[in-house]
Amino acid sequence: MSAVLEVRNLRLWYGTARGSVRAVDGVSLEIAAGSVLGLVGESGCGKSTLGRGILGLLPEGARADGEVLYKGRNLVTMAPRELRRLRGPDLGLIFQEPMTRLNPLLRIEDHFRETLEQHESKLTDDAIRRRSLDTLGRMGIPPTRFRQYPHEFSGGMRQRIMIALALVLRPSLLVADEPTTSLDVIVEAQILRILADLKANFDTALLLITHNLGIVAEACDRVAVMYAGQIAEEGPARDVFAEPKHPYTRELLRSTISLETTELHSIPGAPPNLITPPTGCRFHPRCPDVMRVCPARDPIETRPEPDRRVLCWLYGPDGDIPPGGTEPAERERIALAEEA
Amino acid sequence: MSGNGEVLVKVDGLKTYYSIRGSFLDRLVGRTGAAVRAVDDVSLELRKGEVLGLVGESGSGKTTLGRTLLGLVPATDGSVEFEGREITRLSEHDRRLMRRRMQIVFQDPHASLNPAMTIAQAVGHPLEIHGLAKGREEVRLRVADVLERVGLAPAEQYLDKYPSDLSGGQKQRAVIARAIILNPVLLVADEPVSMLDMSVRAKILELMLALKHDFDLTYLYITHDLATAKFFCDRIAIMYLGRIVEIGPSEAIYEDPKHPYTQALLRAIPEPDPRRTIPRDLPRGEVPDAARPPLGCSFHPRCPKAFEVCGWESRDLKELLERRWAGMEEAGFEDEQASVGSLEPLDDPATHARMPGGAVKAILDEARAEDPAEPFWTGVRRIESADGHVEIDWHEPVAPRLLPSGQVEVECHLYDEEALAEAEKRRRSGIPR
Numbered sequence: 001m002s003a004v005l006e007v008r009n010l011r012l013w014y015g016t017a018r019g020s021v022r023a024v025d026g027v028s029l030e031i032a033a034g035s036v037l038g039l040v041g042e043s044g045c046g047k048s049t050l051g052r053g054i055l056g057l058l059p060e061g062a063r064a065d066g067e068v069l070y071k072g073r074n075l076v077t078m079a080p081r082e083l084r085r086l087r088g089p090d091l092g093l094i095f096q097e098p099m100t101r102l103n104p105l106l107r108i109e110d111h112f113r114e115t116l117e118q119h120e121s122k123l124t125d126d127a128i129r130r131r132s133l134d135t136l137g138r139m140g141i142p143p144t145r146f147r148q149y150p151h152e153f154s155g156g157m158r159q160r161i162m163i164a165l166a167l168v169l170r171p172s173l174l175v176a177d178e179p180t181t182s183l184d185v186i187v188e189a190q191i192l193r194i195l196a197d198l199k200a201n202f203d204t205a206l207l208l209i210t211h212n213l214g215i216v217a218e219a220c221d222r223v224a225v226m227y228a229g230q231i232a233e234e235g236p237a238r239d240v241f242a243e244p245k246h247p248y249t250r251e252l253l254r255s256t257i258s259l260e261t262t263e264l265h266s267i268p269g270a271p272p273n274l275i276t277p278p279t280g281c282r283f284h285p286r287c288p289d290v291m292r293v294c295p296a297r298d299p300i301e302t303r304p305e306p307d308r309r310v311l312c313w314l315y316g317p318d319g320d321i322p323p324g325g326t327e328p329a330e331r332e333r334i335a336l337a338e339e340a
Numbered sequence: 341m342s343g344n345g346e347v348l349v350k351v352d353g354l355k356t357y358y359s360i361r362g363s364f365l366d367r368l369v370g371r372t373g374a375a376v377r378a379v380d381d382v383s384l385e386l387r388k389g390e391v392l393g394l395v396g397e398s399g400s401g402k403t404t405l406g407r408t409l410l411g412l413v414p415a416t417d418g419s420v421e422f423e424g425r426e427i428t429r430l431s432e433h434d435r436r437l438m439r440r441r442m443q444i445v446f447q448d449p450h451a452s453l454n455p456a457m458t459i460a461q462a463v464g465h466p467l468e469i470h471g472l473a474k475g476r477e478e479v480r481l482r483v484a485d486v487l488e489r490v491g492l493a494p495a496e497q498y499l500d501k502y503p504s505d506l507s508g509g510q511k512q513r514a515v516i517a518r519a520i521i522l523n524p525v526l527l528v529a530d531e532p533v534s535m536l537d538m539s540v541r542a543k544i545l546e547l548m549l550a551l552k553h554d555f556d557l558t559y560l561y562i563t564h565d566l567a568t569a570k571f572f573c574d575r576i577a578i579m580y581l582g583r584i585v586e587i588g589p590s591e592a593i594y595e596d597p598k599h600p601y602t603q604a605l606l607r608a609i610p611e612p613d614p615r616r617t618i619p620r621d622l623p624r625g626e627v628p629d630a631a632r633p634p635l636g637c638s639f640h641p642r643c644p645k646a647f648e649v650c651g652w653e654s655r656d657l658k659e660l661l662e663r664r665w666a667g668m669e670e671a672g673f674e675d676e677q678a679s680v681g682s683l684e685p686l687d688d689p690a691t692h693a694r695m696p697g698g699a700v701k702a703i704l705d706e707a708r709a710e711d712p713a714e715p716f717w718t719g720v721r722r723i724e725s726a727d728g729h730v731e732i733d734w735h736e737p738v739a740p741r742l743l744p745s746g747q748v749e750v751e752c753h754l755y756d757e758e759a760l761a762e763a764e765k766r767r768r769s770g771i772p773r
Contacts, residue, residue: 142665156626241614242614259594264571266541267540
């Protein structure tokens, strides 16, 4: 399947009073047309920055380097005006809090009118109405509510409206950043169904950013696990969950409390800050499998299976590991206090 | 793990209503606004040493119930006994004394700590407020002691830090330290791990279990998360729109959920296992407005198993038509809407509706033929067209009751013999007059 978007060695960083934060540090990803890629990680791992960076929506002062290829063009170096023209009709975005993204003074109808007029100026009023109602209907919003205001809708309805607003332009890629986080579990499940069905109904690819492994398992074809600004592991969701390669993925899966949990587990330590991340592999201070090479050298991405990528010395390449490098190293002592 | 039987908290018929201020005109003519029934007639017991989970979605009233227990929100009616003493109408002085015995941990550790206070000041604050320590030295010593107990050790490293220097998990540990420094017997924990990263949640839950053991605590664990509750709680109470719909021992609730709402909640949780997906037949819609709850059982509009006596009414018809139209081509919808007219009259909850236009009956007949299994139709007693309009009647609802069923208590007509018999009677006699 051809890729709708390709990220190559993307780096995103911004300055703070304490130093430069390398939020995304050498990330490469591919999203196949019509597929759902889950980007999962804990808070502060850089997943939201990556999602916004792909769309060129970084705050002022942020810097980018590397490639985001869309239809053969690099979005990183594209002029802001041109990029703005792509956002919406080609690349859509759905945020976490649906209420703050809808204008409380505008009817739902006006939101759609504005969006469509902005990007498809040739549409007649009638066509605008038809397309809006059709998209809303597929999200389960009845036409009787087309002229209502955002506050007249429940949280789940608002998120459906936001998704419809993104889809009405028929983008080829949608980036959804924690789209269900503020929703209740049954409504979340309803929205996940809609997102998982995007391909069948709209032929849209989806980058689904979440901290919830359950959501990835539910809605995603592939998953990329992010840790401290880097992709620790990437592969088909089914395989990664069944047999995680990276110790971080494995430990994260074990720590997830689900209905099947019989024993509590947690990862010692806390995710590092991205101003002065640990040397070598960034997970090494918390890793149960840490070897001598891990703190000493940056890991090199390998493909232990044709369809899977992992950034961990356990998988070599052996030629790059110095003699004795695979000996277990003593895990740096982590005070309980640093733990959580 | 579980309680030793002695009742610590006894809640009886508790109601907490929030009044909504009406419009200016309403107040001018002396009309009082409606009320949100955040907690609507709840009774439960909390035994010493147990962990009771109060589980529900947003708007279920679980947080309000917790706050009413602590006296942070006044009760509208009913009683709360704590250690055998009625506490809903205490004087301010007595309430203060009571507060030493019951503490709360909130969801957001970032918002729970004053950013301008050091950890020593924040955690020691309750001692000062209640005048329980003499001098700064003693406060500091006791704070250091409690910090070590919650895992912020060595305490010297944390005493003079500010919340911004701490990670989310560390902050929540400090918040827990502040809650236990007065040696309370009851701790209300309102979503204590929801804002924390997955890799540290278990640590905080383990800490809370250890503290419970060490300090002989009783917990009311308020959460929307059935997965952590399963691990943490001895008993579970499921809340929906201000009422407890099911309550019982955790194992029983998880192994054999009785209420259709509990069943739906459990099935809706996305499990980290791609081989299993969430079923598609989950309840539709969302938690309704607690100021205008549905008639009968509050869950009936979303319930896949609702039947005759569950409370079917005019607003359900409105939703049925809207759902139908959401899936229709524009032309079809416009025709039907023209025949049906405005749906607004259906907004007033009633078991009778009168709609203009004889075509309505044909539309309803078609909707029924398309989806005869839709539970809504069980509630319809008759649809009759007469001189240019259509009359619709629904069966009168039977009020649901919390009744024992096996190991649990459940508020659902499916487990109420009388309601089932009544439904059967209606089914037989409900043929059009």
